[in-house]
Amino acid sequence: MPNKPFFFAIVVIALLTLTGCEFTTAEDSLETYNERLANVLEVSPSEKPDTDIPQLADxxxxxxxxxxxxxxxxxxxxxxxxxxxxxxxxxxxxxxxxxxxxxxxxxxxxxxxxxxxxxxxxxxxxxxxxxxxxxxxxxxxxxxxxxxxxxxxxxxxxxxxRIYHKPFGLAENPxxxxxxxxxxxxxxxxxxxxxxxxxxxxxxxxxxxxxxxxxxHRYFGQLVYSLARSRDWLNASTHLLESNEANIICGANRNQQKAVYLSNVFHRFFVGDIQPYLAELDSQYSQIQTPLKVILQPPSAVSSHFNAYYQSYVAGELHASFRNAILKHVEFWQRTFKRCQLKLGTQN
Structure with missing residues (x-):
């Protein structure tokens, strides 16, 4: 019969491991994605971005x-x-x-x-x-x-x-x-x-x-914070890639090992986990924005206190910058895959 304390410890560790995997946050995935890109490029990963966004007025x-x-x-x-x-x-x-x-x-x-x-x-x-x-x-x-x-x-x-400073989980939008x-x-x-x-x-x-x-729930405040953190991490990763683009050697009759490794990171982390998460954020925001643009239109008496919040989260400024971050990131990969003659959508 196995030693009970030892057996119990193994079970606890296994449960904690499973729990950790199940509730992986998008923040973790975006940061890990950045770190893996940096490892392949043999540079330091990006610093964690600061997300300074308007708060709800008192x-x-x-x-x-x-x-x-x-x-x-x-x-x-x-x-x-x-x-x-x-x-x-x-x-x-x-x-x-x-x-x-x-x-x-x-x-x-x-x-x-x-x-x-x-x-x-x-x-x-x-x-x-x-x-x-x-x-x-x-x-x-x-x-x-x-x-x-x-x-x-x-x-x-x-x-x-109110802004809730905790991004959604990869597969959870409560x-x-x-x-x-x-x-x-x-x-x-x-x-x-x-x-x-x-x-x-x-x-x-x-x-x-x-x-x-x-x-x-704290749904809307968590949704807009998730949009903002995703935008900032994507911009950081795009900047990391573009700053080292000249070091990605590829093309006919050249050693494409670095480009292939980067492609694997892209498919494993961005295509596999991050892209579906971003698509879900985009879809949910687009749906809930419609009623909010009407019911949260600020009266003139409070517009000066509420305008920054309204323009960023309700009128769509944050959402537009979120989409632009995705576009710039995808454009880098399209450009790189074309230059390196790698097929987008296939993992090596």
Missing amino acids: IRDLLLPIEDIRIGLLDAYELRKCGLFHLIAERNSILGKVQDKTHRFRYELLFMDGLEHCLATLPQDAEILPELKQLHQLKQQQLPVYLWNMLTTGEEWRKQL GFAANHDAMRYLLYIHNTLQDGATVPPKQAERLLDYQQQIYT
């Missing part, structure tokens, strides 16, 4: 003030006739006064729907009608502001937007489906409000479901 710079409109108790009691009194009482309760941004926006959507029901069903000579019509107009103006405050200052949604669905839903809410229409109660209630689904 809450105090993004939060927009909203006038708190109150209805007198007697008027609110009158609203029992059209079913709105209960909702107002819930808002004025102890719990209602400490609602988070998502619950408050949900309340405002439900209130607007109830308000329109009251306007449609109360007698035309009801004394409260003029006040309700004025309230309706004010609430229509406030709802987009509630949406903005929820997205940029509410804990759950803001968590998605939170994409939940965030994509949530942002498309908020785009529907945004467009409905812009059209001057009312969000149905069932749709308003879904806010809480989406809040719960996204809460466990």
Whole structure:
């Protein structure tokens, strides 16, 4: 029978090895790729690149003030006739006064729907009608502001937007489906409000479901950091290759050993691991950018604080530089494979 402590140690080491392989980060692969290229070129690998990217502004710079409109108790009691009194009482309760941004926006959507029901069903000579019509107009103006405050200052949604300084794993992008669905839903809410229409109660209630689904992830902040790190590592590797291009001797009747070794590194690391990862980042960003460009369009009151973030991550400046880094890197290899008369797509 094998020695138990020794056997246990072997099992632990094996599990740790498997775990390490399974959760290899893209950062590790990009760095290893750079190191292997440097080994073949017989030069020092690139220094780890610095990634200096805009951060999300502080809450105090993004939060927009909203006038708190109150209805007198007697008027609110009158609203029992059209079913709105209960909702107002819930808002004025102890719990209602400490609602988070998502619950408050949900309340405002439900209130607007109830308000329109009251306007449609109360007698035309009801004394409260003029006040309700004025309230309706004010609430229509406030709802987009509630949406903005929820997205940029509410804990759950803001968590998605803050930069998360940890790239995705090679085969893991946690939170994409939940965030994509949530942002498309908020785009529907945004467009409905812009059209001057009312969000149905069932749709308003879904806010809480989406809040719960996204809460466990930091998806968008991790996505843009992954784009930025990939861009910076690719640019570093491209610079390494181009700086030593003259030392890659190849062509007819020449020793092509170095070019062949570089080709093997390219296929093993870039084609095998990195390229699929980059393609997935590109695809996911392209999908989630569509709703974000609309719902995160900054109001003029906060544009100076939010503009750098918006232009880089939402309008697409970072994504464009990411694609350009890929293009420059691939162009080097196309040029080298052609010059060395090596077939792209085959490993030696």
